[in-house]
Amino acid sequence: MSNKEEKGYLSAKESRRISKENKKVTSVLEKKYRRKNESEEEYLTFMEDTNNAVEVRDLHTYFFTDMGIVKSVDGVSFDVPIGKTVGIVGESGCGKSVTSLSIMQLLQRPQGQIVSGEIRLNLGDKAYDIARINAAGAQKLRGKYMSMIFQEPMTSLNPVFRIGKQVDEVIALHNSEMTKEDVKKRTIELLELVGIANSEGVYKMFPHELSGGMRQRIMIAIALACSPKLIIADEPTTALDVTIQAQILDILRTLKDKINSSIMLITHDLGVIAEMADYVVVMYSGRIVEQGTAEEIFASPAHPYTIGLMESKPVVGKRVDKLYSIPGKVPNPVNMPNYCYFKDRCEMCVEKCDGDYPEFISLSPTHKVRCYRFYDQKEGK
Numbered sequence: 001m002s003n004k005e006e007k008g009y010l011s012a013k014e015s016r017r018i019s020k021e022n023k024k025v026t027s028v029l030e031k032k033y034r035r036k037n038e039s040e041e042e043y044l045t046f047m048e049d050t051n052n053a054v055e056v057r058d059l060h061t062y063f064f065t066d067m068g069i070v071k072s073v074d075g076v077s078f079d080v081p082i083g084k085t086v087g088i089v090g091e092s093g094c095g096k097s098v099t100s101l102s103i104m105q106l107l108q109r110p111q112g113q114i115v116s117g118e119i120r121l122n123l124g125d126k127a128y129d130i131a132r133i134n135a136a137g138a139q140k141l142r143g144k145y146m147s148m149i150f151q152e153p154m155t156s157l158n159p160v161f162r163i164g165k166q167v168d169e170v171i172a173l174h175n176s177e178m179t180k181e182d183v184k185k186r187t188i189e190l191l192e193l194v195g196i197a198n199s200e201g202v203y204k205m206f207p208h209e210l211s212g213g214m215r216q217r218i219m220i221a222i223a224l225a226c227s228p229k230l231i232i233a234d235e236p237t238t239a240l241d242v243t244i245q246a247q248i249l250d251i252l253r254t255l256k257d258k259i260n261s262s263i264m265l266i267t268h269d270l271g272v273i274a275e276m277a278d279y280v281v282v283m284y285s286g287r288i289v290e291q292g293t294a295e296e297i298f299a300s301p302a303h304p305y306t307i308g309l310m311e312s313k314p315v316v317g318k319r320v321d322k323l324y325s326i327p328g329k330v331p332n333p334v335n336m337p338n339y340c341y342f343k344d345r346c347e348m349c350v351e352k353c354d355g356d357y358p359e360f361i362s363l364s365p366t367h368k369v370r371c372y373r374f375y376d377q378k379e380g381k
C-alpha cells in the first residue's frame with residue numbers, strides 16, 4: 001500500500017475503480033430489496049426465544065463509499081426481550097445509529113446495505129427476518145410493529161403540515177377501517193397521553209410553534225400511535241434540557257409498560273442508561289465489546305473501554321481535578337486492524353493482545369466480554 005493510501009488519500013483512478021466495484025455489489029442488493037410480488041415465505045422465520053421482541057444475529061451492515069467499504073456494523077448479535085429496555089452505548093461513530101437504521105430498514109441506500117445476518121422481529125403469531133424483507137414489506141412494518149424516535153425532532157416533523165395532520169396520517173395509514181373523526185379522536189388522546197395539556201390547540205399548530213420538548217413529545221406520540229412492539233429511541237433527549245429530559249424519559253417508560261412493548265435506547269449518557277435500561281450493549285468500532293444486565297455492567301464493567309466510559313462519567317460528591325478521558329481515537333473505519341480495535345488506546349494490555357480480535361468470553365449467563373484479559377478464565381474452565 002502506498003504512503004498516500006495509508007493516510008487515506010486515493011487517486012481519482014483508484015476511487016473510480018472502487019466506485020465501479022461498489023456499484024456491482026450494491027445493484028444486486030438493491031434489486032433484491034426493491035423486488036415486487038414477493039411472498040411472505042421469503043422472510044418468514046422463527047424466534048430463538050419467543051420472549052424476545054427482536055433477535056439480531058451476526059449483523060453486518062456496510063457502507064460502500066468511494067474511499068472503500070466502511071464496516072459500520074460488523075457482526076453484531078443481541079436480543080431485546082419483550083417489555084424490557086436495552087441500552088446501547090458507545091463512542092460517536094461506533095455504529096449505534098446504523099444498527100437501529102438497519103432494524104428499521106431506513107439505511108441511506110444504495111451505499112448503506114445489510115450484507116449479512118438476521119434481524120428477527122417477533123410479530124406475536126409469527127416472526128419476520130427484516131434483513132431479508134423487501135422495501136414494501138418493511139414499509140408495512142414501520143410504524144405498526146416498530147418505530148423510531150430521532151434525536152432532533154424538528155428534522156423528523158414536516159414543517160409545512162400541522163401537528164394534528166401528521167399524527168392523523170400515521171394512524172390512518174395503518175388503520176384503514178377508522179373514520180376521519182375516529183382518527184382525530186385517537187390523535188387527541190395520544191397528545192394528552194404524552195403530556196400535552198392544550199391538545200386541541202396543539203392539533204392545529206405547526207412544528208415551529210412548539211418548543212423542543214413539545215416536539216419530542218409529538219414524536220413519541222407518532223412513534224406510539226399504533227402500539228408498536230419495538231420502539232427505537234436514538235438519543236431521544238440529547239437536544240433537551242435536563243428537566244424536560246426527565247419528563248420525556250418518564251413518558252417513554254410509562255407508555256412502554258402500558259402497551260407492553262420493548263425499547264432500544266441509544267445514548268451517550270450513562271445516567272440515562274442507569275435509570276432506564278434492563279440490559280446494556282457496549283459497542284466499539286462496529287462491534288459489541290461487552291453486554292450484560294445493567295447491574296452487571298455498572299457494578300462490574302469488564303472491558304477496558306467500558307471501564308473508561310464509567311470513569312469519564314462525573315459523580316456527584318466526588319471531587320476530581322480533571323475528568324478522565326480515554327486517550328487516543330478510534331481506528332480508521334476503512335482500514336481496520338486485525339487485532340483488538342481498542343488496543344492502541346488500551347491501558348490494560350496483556351501479552352495476548354497482539355493476537356487476533358478476541359472472541360466473547362462469558363462472565364455469567366448474561367454477561368459477555370471480548371477482551372484477552374479474561375482469556376485465563378476461559379482456559380481455566
Ligand SMILES: Nc1ncnc2c1ncn2[C@@H]1O[C@H](COP(=O)(O)OP(=O)(O)OP(=O)(O)O)[C@@H](O)[C@H]1O
Pocket residue numbers: 063065070072090091092093094095096097098099108111112333
Ligand atoms: N451515510 C453514510 N455513508 C458513509 N458512512 C456512514 C454513513 N452513515 C454512517 N456511516 C459510518 O458508519 C459508522 C457508524 O456510524 P453511526 O451513525 O452508526 O455512529 P453512531 O454510533 O450512531 O455515532 P453518534 O453517537 O455520533 O450518533 C461511522 O463510521 C460512520 O462514518
Ligand code: SF4
Pocket residue numbers: 303304305340341342343344346347348349350353358370371372373
Ligand atoms: S483485548 Fe487487550 S487491548 Fe483489547 S481491550 Fe482487552 S486488554 Fe485491551
Ligand SMILES: [Mg+2]
Pocket residue numbers: 096097098234
Ligand atoms: Mg448516532
